[in-house]
Amino acid sequence: MARLDYFAPGVYIEEIDRGSRPIEGVSTAIAGFVGFTEDVRGGAELFKPALVTNWTQYLNYFARANSDGFTDFNAYLPFAVYGYFMNGGGRCWITSIGTQLPGAPKPPETQATSLRITGRGNRPSLRFNIRPEQIATGAIAIIISDSGPRALPEGTEGDIPPNTGEYFKVQIRRGDETLEEYDNLTMNREPNAQFATYAIAALRNSMFVNIEDISQTGQPLARRPGNGQYEITIPIVQAAPDRFSANFEGVRDDRTGVRGLFEIDEITMVACPDLMRAYQSELMNLDQVHGIMELMISMCEGSNSGDIPNPPNRMVVLDAPPDCPKPQQVVDWLNRFNRRSMFAALYYPWIKVPNPRDRGNPISVPPCGHMMGVWGRTDETRGVYKAPANEVPRGVIGLDYEVNFREQELLNPIGINCVRKFPNRGIRIWGARTLVEPDKTEWRYISVRRLISYIEKSIELGTQWAVFEPNDEDLWARVRRTVSNFLERIWREGALFGATPEQAFYVKCDGELNPPETMILGRLYIEVGVCPVRPAEFVVFRISQWNGVEGE
Template identity: 65%
Template sequence: MARLDYFAPGVYVEEVDRGSRPIEGVQTNIAAFVGFTEAIRNGAEIGKPMLVTSWNQYSEYFAKENSDGFTDFDAYLPFAVNGWFLNGGARCWVVSIGTQLPKLAAETTQPGPETTSLTVKTSGKRQSLQFTLKPEQAQIGPVKVEISPSEPKTTTPVDPNAPAPVPAEFFSVSIKREDEELERFDNLTMSRDVQTEVGNYVLTALEKSQFVDVLDLTEKGLPLARRPINGQFEVSYPPVLPTQENLSRYVQGERDERSGIQGLFEIDEVTIIACPDLMRAYQAGVLNQDQVHGIMELMVSLCENSAPNPPNRMVVLDTPPDRVKPQQVINWLHNDFQRRSMFAALYYPWIKVPNPRKGGKPILVPPCGHMMGVWSRTDEQRGVYKAPANETPRGVIGLAYDCNFREQELLNPQGINCIRTFPGRGIKIWGARTLVEPEKTEWRYISVRRLMSYIEKSIEQGTQWVVFEPNDQDLWARVRRTVGNFLERLWREGALYGATPEQAYYVKCDETLNTPDTMILGRLYIEVGVCPVRPAEFVVFRISQWSGKDEE
């Protein structure tokens, strides 16, 4: 840095930062899902967002041991998350609102101590040991039971007629909480008649445990065959489940508690949001139409109101399951939901996917998760400026309704994006519009809305260094250069329209914007204009006969 004074004669070397700082684009394909799951374990909590980077990791948090991750009551969230990853989604946040369809409070049996049991199986997939968290440990938190190989205390029993111990049948049990070992029991075996100088019967040894109770579920067989497999297993009290009366509150959540839908908006990186199990709750009669609309309205409003930061999130909505035909969907949107926003997208119809819980037989599910996966794939392969349409959704084997060209003529102007089947081409996403009011044509397309959010958020994060810099013409030039370089890069990638950079964008930061009065207030104003590319939604060929001669 430059010094302001010099005293002794000599040569001084000073580092001076005069270059502009490049703006790095933010990530646009981070999703968030809210819905029901099969389980909540391994550190996941009900109502709290959990980061998931793969389907296997989803199963670790929200599926039972050795499960496929889906549910017996056909919750839609697992299908949505699976569709997200299947279609190219990277990481996402998942909020579980329960492990069953809520019942009335009077009919809901909340989990008690007897439901905290964890069963560890043998290598042959048979039940071995059951661990239960002691009641006094419930408020402290879950523990992890780690089973690892051990060895006998001795290989030469005192009784010469006793059989020699088999080292492979011995194991250790370690009780941990947050990677801190609380207890450890070694030289354990499943043999009830083991000699004390050789080893310890597991139930006898763990009677001293202050954290878990243990039950031997085996009846007969050699100790080695009844031995539990090695691994780490969580023992915890199940979460308190929502009831019909308070499900809506669970889904909405609280920002201060970082829970539910509102908690997702405290995670800066989330850019796409969906709640597929709104429709599952509606189907089951847990939520009525007005409650569903209220939650949908909340998601849309939170996407719109992100002040003081630029809005950079969109919500993908689903049509109600009982509105199957195009006319019914239009009537629902016009007369029931009655909500328009450039930060929302709506897809129709529902899609048909294989259901692992029914032997692969098809099930109709909301399309939001698969559509969001296509958004992510398009962002990675082409860029956020490319409309996520004319793409094949992976994992889809059919549609709830085959919409034709004339029916889409009714839906498309209303911002309802159709998923259609084309002979010889398969299933295609055939729409790329937002739910904005039809007259606001500048925000008609999903790609334009997301590109503008991408530009705004990238500039906001990439110019934090400007804060508290001296507000003079040198700073103005550096800001123009920084933002201009970022926009020029976008123009060269094809995100902005124009034959030259001057036609594609402009950056203004001068004395006409920054007057002495504004500078006294500590403000720096920068004006940016961009011309985003728009999708060629209607391709028109004008064909006429030509005689082959010039017209006179």
């Protein structure tokens, strides 16, 4: 920045920022899911969203130890998340609404607050139990790591015994907080107290856990617990069925349920696959299901209009009810739901995927998770401007109903995107429309809605530097240059239509938009117009006979 005062003669070097600040495009494919999971552990909380970046991390948060992550009551969320990652999805946020269907008989549990740690050869070593008074405070992690014999006090004569590998350390943690730590432990029941402590004796007075030696006979090294981080989970109390709908919706201030998911700014697409599981189990009737769908759509619309303080760059992927397998039935259901929005998309029919809990036999699941994975894959390989259609959904082995051409002529005009099976081409997504009103043709396509949201959010975040700058023509020119450079970049990538940048977009920021009366109010107005590319949904060849004679 230029100095305003010079006192001593000399040469002064000043760095001046004359270039425009580039706008970086925001992430467009970060999903949010709400549904049932097999477990909630590893720091994840019931009804609250947790960030998951891959399937292994999902298992760490929402599956029991050494489990495949799916559930015995066939919850749809694990299938949706698995399909999301398989099809190219990246980060996602997951909100668990329970590990059992409310009202279902509780499965037999064997000491839910107990942890069994094994040693060499997978032989039993130690058992930890949370003290009853600590159960309400949350899960506890046990960390076993290497240690050695205790050092002799300074000035004491004698030799320290060799480290035979039998010594270990126990840390008790909750989250990132270390609650207790015990070092120089051994499984030797009669150790030399000068160098080590029997593990049971050391933890006898722990405030958080009870410990039990379950090892068999053998040397202390053979009975030593294996290194690692282990968790003692807390039994999850299932909500009453009459509270299920309210818990599903959640509370914004508590960051729970669907409302809590919308408080995560980076999420750009949302789905609730287990809405249909709740409907099938009669936990919710159809009107309650419509209520949650309406809530998701309204929150997307409210964010875009500014009524709700959330990012205006989200879409909802809906699923048709399971009792609407045929085209006319899904049309009748959509007419009953009677909700139109450019921020919603609907796919039909349900898809069939292998069920690991049934020896790999097919199970019908809602398509939302796989579809959002394809959205992410298309964004990554082509760009957000490419319609996520004519793509093969990975992991799909069949469809609940095979839609033909004439049936799609009924569904496509009202915004129902079909997943179809084609001879020699496999199963493909054969639709790319939003659920907007049919007469609003400018918002007909998913790719157009998401492209405009991408441009809006990128410009919003990329021009924050302009806030509180002097509102003069220099600022106007810098803003025009910054936004124009960003739009020209995405035009060159193929996102905007036009032979030249002037045909593809314009950026206006001048005295006409910013008269003195608005400047007095501290406002700067910039007008941006773009011409998005649209998918070639109908490819028409006009063929006629030609005799090859010139002039005819």
